[in-house]
Amino acid sequence: MREEDTINQRIAQRVRELRAARGLSLEGLAAECGVSRSMISVIERGESSPTAVLLEKLATGLGVTLASLFDAPDARPEPVARRAEQPQWRDPASGYLRRNVSPPGVAAPFQIVEVSLPAGAQVAYETGARESRVHQQVWVLEGRVRVTVGDEQHQLDSGDCLAMALDQPTGFHNPTNEPARYAVVLTTPANR
DSSP states (O other): OOOHHHHHHHHHHHHHHHHTTTTTTTHHHHHHHHHHHHHHHHHHHTOOOOOOOHHHEEEEEEEEGGGGGSSSOOOOOSSSSOOOOEEEOOTTTTTOOOEEEEEETTOOOOOEEEEEEOOEEEEEEEEOOSSSOEEEEEEEEESSSEEEEEEEEEEEETTTTEEEEEOOOOOEOSSSSSSEEEEEEEEEOTTO
């Protein structure tokens, strides 16, 4: 099985698990997140390579972070996450590559994600406030990233770090001809 198929199956199982835990029908989740019932059904069957924007809407409707959609369902807590075992996923729309760095199954108040944003790529998340407030810090490791939070734009260069709450539309853009790499550290809602 291709790595892409494996991660799509993991996302499918995780969305089903989280929806069931919240007691939501497909229609109920569709109403919560603004994604059609039929699209959610396709994702839950693992028959789609959903975009980051779509997954963020689902995560918001499920009351979790986007990073938690990549967790292995029923993962046994392990204190170490070896790089080779950290799930990676490529957004089919922007081409950005995200890797969940944090050990799976560990109850921690935060998660760490590494993102590689191709030259010229951008991704914009439309979602706003969540049930549980989520804070995020973006630390640029290489390159330059322009982050838009609501109406504010922040130009971040290598070494810069931006703190923000995920309570309004947010966008990431690499305005250069070189790939950018950044780490995202975000708080984890209690119902992760």
